[in-house]
Amino acid sequence: MINPTPPRLTERHEATVERVLFDEVVDTDYGQFDLGWGDGYGFDGDFDRFFAGQINGLVGAGMKAGLYLNLARRSGGSHVRVVSSDSEPTLDAEWEDVVEVSVTIPAGAASSWSTWSGEESGALALQPGTYRVRVSARGRDAGRAGEFDEGVVDFYLVEFWPAPVQPDAVVRTGSDDAAYWHREVGGRR
Template identity: 70%
Template sequence: MTRLLFDGVVRTDYGQFDLVWGEGAGFDGDFDRFFANQVNGLVGAAAPGGLYLHFARRSGGSRLTIRRTDAAPPLPAPRYEDIVEVSVVIPAGARVGWTSWAGETSGQLDGLPGGSYRVRVSAHGRDAGHAGEFADGIVDEYLVEMWPAPVGEDAIVRTGSSDAEYWHRDVGGRR
């Protein structure tokens, strides 16, 4: 069974988008803390209390879909050029929310109980998002899929954009 948790356009600044469930969680600029012991440079899962996603677009709106599934879904279509997977543990009873840089936009994600999850983040249009970082309209799109799974190491599943290659090289590789 798949449950849609969010589907819409989120406005970000500095490409920052966080899923948060802990006090004071959210990206604070410390890449070493959020990407410690990871190989990918797009989704920071090392800091407790949240998950940091780096969108390619500097400012503006990006399409975002977040789904919870009962088991690992098949990989998305090849149009999603970049895919990474990480693991998170959400404490029992925690309220999961989302926020952009400095709390400019935020909301709650209902239907995500505590537990250990595998999180797959797939991106379409990272190069267009980087090139059109201040463009009008939507130029990049993200799909976040979460399912119950034991904790495991992060993985780069697919890299097809120059932007993702840059972030994997510059921020990833902290293992």
């Protein structure tokens, strides 16, 4: 029998265009990974300044010149992937810890990444604009516990997409390490 009622069509959504800007295992000290687009960026140890006015303890967006990512692994290799999307990406359940911040990259700025004290660095093809940045992590507890072990145990996804400025947000906390850093920042407010 043929169904006389045609199926209801649903609205088609354009797929999000994602550009991979960085996808590497980074060797760092003190868990420092910076993304910068202005003079003087890079975590200098002043936690209060980099996390000013924030509730999350994983991504310091208090400096206009860049972001400080607080990786769980003090030393050794952590896998970091940075992508830029044309719209908000889907939040994947595989990530234990997720925070979001907002940044504005000024016109003419050259974006780059670096590890502690600039030991490793490189260019990052981020265009000027105002972005929401989601940083997702898994393996933070393993990274903290096995910071000197061989192999990669902690993973990070940094996603940029155009969006108006909003306060930072803790979207999900699944590791003890992330909970610790959120309490540290929350206690400083």
